[in-house]
């Protein structure tokens with residue numbers, strides 16, 4: 001799955017030398033690292049292929065699942081089939097090593113990076129592992145047609161049992177710091193590992209808004225609609241949140257901006273790192289675009305490790321004022337709210353072709369677990385000092401503060417539901433009329 005997430009974002013319709021892709025492996029597994037090596041290798045064929053055949057979606061799994069071979073000329077068909085075969089072989093090798101729970105010996109010998117795992121005690125107890133798999137600045141890092149490749153970085157942040165890791169928020173914050181040293185792109189796209197890019201124009205669409213001469217500088221993040229590609233026909237658990245996605249978020253967009261939903265979201269690095277919006281703030285895009293480090297990849301690997309260590313955040317405002325906020329089950333919602341309260345606007349984007357597709361819960365158990373987590377998280381926000389009604393006072397419009405509340409009070413809705421389920425039934429049994437007589 002993660003291989004497809006990575007390949008789909010590597011193949012964006014955007015100059016590859018300006019893209020850097022970072023994978024956070026919170027499982028700290030050498031198998032994931034091996035899968036990344038395979039992905040890096042396959043990308044050399046996949047990227048030119050995407051360009052040539054105008055592939056959409058750029059996740060190979062999703063593409064080959066739905067597309068049929070081109071009928072045009074024989075050379076194209078041969079080309080197409082050989083890439084498909086190469087993809088299948090790549091996946092087969094990864095799946096075999098997952099099944100055997102072992103990296104093939106010759107690969108292990110070929111890549112000294114695997115020695116890092118000799119020091120890994122368990123997935124909850126290991127040092128930082130940071131590897132630059134493709135260094136986009138290196139003139140040898142090219143695809144089979146000689147075009148540059150995007151930078152690709154693998155990170156497993158340090159984990160120790162005595163230090164809290166703060167789940168996804170902690171892993172994102174480590175990525176933000178490491179990427180600030182290596183590529184320092186002014187815009188950060190965050191995609192969950194169970195999603196892939198479904199629209200190769202998404203970067204261009206969002207840059208268009210960020211660079212808007214009148215309103216662009218106010219925008220902190222651009223949230224894309226989240227869609228799912230595993231929905232069942234009748235969708236009995238309403239996993240796609242159609243009303244929220246197609247109606248309510250557009251409404252929020254009109255009154256200050258949608259909440260941050262955790263995935264498929266483009267952030268302005270400065271805003272995500274805690275900067276307050278100042279009136280007349282202007283970005284000089286020419287200046288920010290070229291800030292890559294000029295040290296060697298191995299030097300960067302060594303010096304950036306400390307940024308992903310357990311103790312780096314001690315006595316800093318990471319998780320409080322900087323980066324994603326800790327301590328909440330819905331770190332995304334609270335982070336988005338906090339950014340809006342610092343004066344920034346956000347935007348919601350739902351292009352005709354969905355920007356991202358992911359995996360939604362489809363069984364009753366999965367749905368219950370996820371809904372409970374979200375409800376818990378939202379209620380936790382409402383009862384905390386971040387309650388939008390109070391925290392947003394004088395910071396965001398009243399309309400927006402009120403609009404957050406129905407989500408925050410999702411759990412409390414159970415009382416109304418219980419009432420509707422119980423009271424009318426009792427009334428009917430007792431012969432009491434449900435409506436006043438006219």
Ligand SMILES: O=c1ccn([C@@H]2O[C@H](COP(=O)(O)OP(=O)(O)O[C@H]3O[C@H](CO)[C@@H](O)[C@H](O)[C@H]3O)[C@@H](O)[C@H]2O)c(=O)[nH]1
Pocket residue numbers: 024026166167168171191192193194261262263329330331332333370
């Ligand atoms: O300790 C952790 C736990 C999760 N993740 C990553 O977080 C992402 C989301 O996790 P997932 O298990 O897919 O959670 P969902 O319930 O599907 O997540 C939804 O709800 C979360 C909380 O609101 C948001 O952060 C997500 O973006 C949103 O998709 C995945 O990429 C994980 O790899 C970590 O990196 N470290």
Ligand SMILES: [Mn+2]
Pocket residue numbers: 192194358359
């Ligand atoms: Mn998910």
